[in-house]
Amino acid sequence: MARPDILWTIDEVSARFHEAAVTARRLPPVRVQGYFNTWPQIVRQPWEVLGTEDPGYRPFPPSPKEVDRMLEVMQWVQWLEVEQRHLVWMRADNYCWREITRRFGCDRTTAWRRWQRALELVAVQLNGSAGCAMPSKNLSNLG
Numbered sequence: 001m002a003r004p005d006i007l008w009t010i011d012e013v014s015a016r017f018h019e020a021a022v023t024a025r026r027l028p029p030v031r032v033q034g035y036f037n038t039w040p041q042i043v044r045q046p047w048e049v050l051g052t053e054d055p056g057y058r059p060f061p062p063s064p065k066e067v068d069r070m071l072e073v074m075q076w077v078q079w080l081e082v083e084q085r086h087l088v089w090m091r092a093d094n095y096c097w098r099e100i101t102r103r104f105g106c107d108r109t110t111a112w113r114r115w116q117r118a119l120e121l122v123a124v125q126l127n128g129s130a131g132c133a134m135p136s137k138n139l140s141n142l143g
Contacts, residue, residue, distance in 0.1 A: 008126040010119045013076075017092035017119075020073035023062045025093075079125045084118040091115055 006012075062070070077085045083104070090100050097108045104111055 008123040010116060010123055013119045013123045013126070014092070016069070016073050017088055018094075019066075020070040021089065021092040021094075023066045023070040026059045026062045027067075028061060076122050076125070079122055080118050084114070084121070087111065087115050088118050088122075 077088070080088065087100065087104065090103065097111060100111050100115075101108050104114075106114075
C-alpha cells in the first residue's frame with residue numbers, strides 16, 4: 001500500500017483524501033435493481049420542455065486508476081477513529097470550517113488541530129517506522 005521510496009507528509013495525505021472525495025462524487029449514482037418502466041418514452045414538443053428543470057451537470061466517470069487510488073484511501077480511514085474519519089472526510093469534501101465546528105461542537109482551532117492529528121496518524125502509518133509526518137511538532141496531547 002505505502003511506497004517505501006516516499007516519505008508521506010500531511011499535505012500529501014490531505015491531497016489524496018481530497019482526490020478521493022472528488023473521485024467519489026464522480027461515481028455513477030446507485031440505483032435500485034429490479035424496477036423498470038414499461039411505459040413508452042414521451043417525446044415532448046420544444047415549447048413543453050421550456051418549463052422543466054435542467055437535468056444537471058454530470059461529470060465524466062472516474063478512470064479505473066482513480067477508483068483504485070480512492071479505494072486505497074478508503075483503506076487508510078480504518079486507522080482512524082469514527083469521529084476522525086468524519087472530520088477528515090468533511091474537510092476533503094470541501095466543507096467549510098464553520099460547518100465542521102458545528103458538527104463537532106468545538107472551536108475552529110481545535111477542529112483544525114484534530115484534523116492535523118488525524119492526517120498525521122495516517123502519514124505515520126504510511127511511513128511505518130521509517131519517519132514521521134511532522135518532525136518538529138508533537139501533537140499527541142492536542143484536542
